Each structure stands twice: as structure tokens, then as C-alpha cells.
Amino acid sequence: MTNRHGFLTMVVLTKGDLDQIALPAAQPPAADVRAIDLSATGPARAAAARALVAACEEQGFFRVTGHGVPPGLVRAAEAAAARFFALPQTDKEASAGLRLGYASKRIGSGGDLGWIEYLLLSVTPAGAVPLASSASPLPCAPAAAATLATPSCPLRELLGEYSAAVRRVACGVLELMAEGLGVAPTDALARLVAREDSDSMLRVNHYPPRPDLGDGGGGGGGGQNLTGFGEHTDPQIISVLRSNGAPGLQISLRDHAWASVPHDGDGDSFFVNVGDTLQVLTNGRFRRVKHRVVVNSERSRVSMIFFGGPPLGERLAPLPALLADGGRSRYREFTWKEYKGSGCRGRLADDRLCRFEN
Numbered sequence: 294m295t296n297r298h299g300f301l302t303m304v305v306l307t308k309g310d311l312d313q314i315a316l317p318a319a320q321p322p323a324a325d326v327r328a329i330d331l332s333a334t335g336p337a338r339a340a341a342a343r344a345l346v347a348a349c350e351e352q353g354f355f356r357v358t359g360h361g362v363p364p365g366l367v368r369a370a371e372a373a374a375a376r377f378f379a380l381p382q383t384d385k386e387a388s389a390g391l392r393l394g395y396a397s398k399r400i401g402s403g404g405d406l407g408w409i410e411y412l413l414l415s416v417t418p419a420g421a422v423p424l425a426s427s428a429s430p431l432p433c434a435p436a437a438a439a440t441l442a443t444p445s446c447p448l449r450e451l452l453g454e455y456s457a458a459v460r461r462v463a464c465g466v467l468e469l470m471a472e473g474l475g476v477a478p479t480d481a482l483a484r485l486v487a488r489e490d491s492d493s494m495l496r497v498n499h500y501p502p503r504p505d506l507g508d509g510g511g512g513g514g515g516g517q518n519l520t521g522f523g524e525h526t527d528p529q530i531i532s533v534l535r536s537n538g539a540p541g542l543q544i545s546l547r548d549h550a551w552a553s554v555p556h557d558g559d560g561d562s563f564f565v566n567v568g569d570t571l572q573v574l575t576n577g578r579f580r581r582v583k584h585r586v587v588v589n590s591e592r593s594r595v596s597m598i599f600f601g602g603p604p605l606g607e608r609l610a611p612l613p614a615l616l617a618d619g620g621r622s623r624y625r626e627f628t629w630k631e632y633k634g635s636g637c638r639g640r641l642a643d644d645r646l647c648r649f650e651n
């Protein structure tokens with residue numbers, strides 16, 4: 294199948310598949326996304342911590358500036374990923390299967406399809422540990438997730454360097470969050486991602502331009518848009534996302550209306566999602582954000598997402614400081630391994646957390 298520029302598209306979907314992922318053409322209004330400056334000091338840092346807490350309570354989504362990740366590293370990782378995705382399909386499958394966790398169109402093992410191809414890498418040894426249930430664990434960790442044991446290559450090394458830098462951003466965000474929440478010690482959240490045995494992953498997504506389906510733009514099963522990545526919440530603590538600026542990411546607001554995430558002005562910030570686990574750790578005070586990617590663009594979208602997850606054996610429950618004054622936990626205690634296992638075979642949009650509510 295070729296797109297409107299005549300390039301061979303890399304995601305091969307049948308007419309039936311396309312019908313399944315077709316969406317109405319509507320473009321939701323732009324989301325108002327708060328910017329948090331991680332480099333703030335003194336009184337400005339206290340203000341940033343308060344703004345961060347407010348963003349997590351209201352939207353579960355914000356962007357960070359002043360993060361210190363060298364722009365050159367981000368650009369190099371993004372360009373190398375784009376070059377990889379431009380390779381012929383057979384080369385990608387042959388060279389990247391195990392080493393880079395390459396997959397296309399299928400997300401998770403519950404049958405979700407999208408106009409997408411991606412790489413999924415464990416960035417810590419814990420992500421490479423197979424779960425007892427062997428089936429593909431969460432939508433964010435298919436069986437193909439590359440392991441550290443597999444041989445490296447220049448792209449993997451670059452993505453490893455990128456992940457290490459973004460992991461530090463995730464920890465910086467979590468420290469500022471603890472300050473804003475008045476939680477002691479201030480590394481109570483960050484240590485879960487900083488620990489060597491944290492289960493953190495990197496996903497690099499590529500959404501080719503919407504294909505020309507030869508129907509005057511109204512086809513693909515009756516919609517002008519296609520699902521790139523179906524609606525879901527991220528199961529980990531936080532996700533730190535960066536994209537090449539092509540549109541497509543949408544978040545669900547408190548009133549359940551969808552809003553488009555506008556490109557940040559200077560293209561230098563990272564977007565951050567509150568994940569299921571952070572909602573649990575804050576006893577529901579922070580709101581995990583439902584999000585999706587909708588493809589209706591002439592530009593390829595490349596996004597790189599670092600998922601900060603806790604160690605597999607970590608027992609997850611609200612932080613004691615947030616349960617003060619006889620507060621009741623809204624969740625029963627569970628381990629991260631248990632949570633990952635519970636997501637097996639589910640659909641992307643399933644609510645995995647409700648099973649753990651008290």
C-alpha cells in the first residue's frame with residue numbers, strides 16, 4: 294500500500310483491519326497543558342512543586358522544561374529511530390526482532406490494532422524477566438520486548454543512552470512531586486524508578502502518514518482518521534514522552550472529552566503522564582490520564598516514551614503520609630509483578646486497576 298506521497302507504507306493492514314481502526318474525522322480542541330520548570334530553585338521550586346501537584350490532580354498530564362537532557366542526544370535518538378523505521382520491512386524484522394523488540398500493527402496480545410510500528414526495549418534488567426504467565430504481559434510489554442541479554446547494536450546503544458537521560462528526568466519529576474505532596478523522604482517515589490531493579494521500558498513508536506485509501510479521503514471504513522494507538526492508561530508510575538512534533542496525541546479530560554496535545558513551542562520539553570501505579574501510590578489523589586494517538590497527518594509521527602516502573606516485587610499501596618488522619622486505602626496491596634500479570638490478554642482500553650480497588 295502506498296501513501297499519498299507514493300512511499301511504501303510499513304504497516305500492512307487489510308481492509309477489515311482498517312475498518313476496525315477507522316475513527317470519525319473530528320479534531321478535538323487543544324488541551325491546556327501546564328509547563329513545569331524542573332530547573333527552578335528557591336521559592337520558584339516550591340511554586341513549581343505546587344503547580345506539578347495541581348497538574349497531576351486535574352489532568353494527570355503536564356510538560357517539563359529545564360530538564361537538562363542535551364537536545365543533541367534527543368535529536369540523534371529520534372533521527373536514528375526514523376532511519377530504522379525507513380528500512381525495508383524485511384530488514385526491520387530480520388535485524389530487529391529480538392534485539393530491538395520490533396513489532397507492527399499489533400499492540401499487546403488482546404487483539405488491538407493500530408496504524409503503528411514500534412520498538413520496545415527493557416532499559417533495566419527487571420524488564421527482561423519473563424512473567425510466569427508467559428503470555429504477553431501488558432499492552433506496554435509484548436512478548437517481543439527486547440532483553441538486555443540480546444546482543445547490542447548502535448541504535449540500541451543510543452536508545453540506552455537516551456533512556457538513561459530520561460530516567461533521570463523521571464526521577465527529578467518524582468522528587469519534585471514528593472516535595473509538592475509534603476512526603477518524606479523526598480525520594481519516596483523517585484527511588485522506585487532509580488533503583489537498579491526498577492522495571493522500566495522504552496517504547497519508540499512510528500506512525501506513518503495516513504494512507505491514501507483511494508476513496509477521496511473518506512474511507513478506511515468510513516472514517517478520515519485512523520487509530521494509531523488506541524485509548525489506554527499507562528500502567529507504570531510515570532511515562533515521559535517526547536515526539537517529533539507531528540500531531541496525533543490526545544488526552545481525555547475530567548469530563549471525558551478528548552483534547553489534542555499541542556506541540557510545545559520550542560520543541561524541547563517532555564510530556565509526562567500519570568500512570569495507574571502513581572494513582573495508587575497517591576491513593577487516588579493523582580489522576581492517571583487516558584490517552585490515545587489518532588493518525589490524520591501527512592507527516593510521520595515518531596515518539597519515544599520512557600515508562601518508569603517499580604521493581605517487580607515492590608508492594609504497591611498508598612504512601613503512608615497520604616493516608617494520614619485515619620484515611621482509608623482505596624486499593625488493596627499488590628505487587629507490580631501481580632499487576633503486570635493481571636493485564637495479560639486484556640484489551641488496551643480495559644481498566645486493569647478496578648480489580649484492585651477496595
Ligand SMILES: O=C(O)CCC(=O)C(=O)O
Pocket residue numbers: 433496498522527534536542584585586596598
Ligand atoms: O506514541 C505516542 O505518542 C503515545 C503512545 C503511548 O501512549 C504509549 O506508547 O503508551
Ligand SMILES: [Fe+2]
Pocket residue numbers: 525526527532584
Ligand atoms: Fe501510553
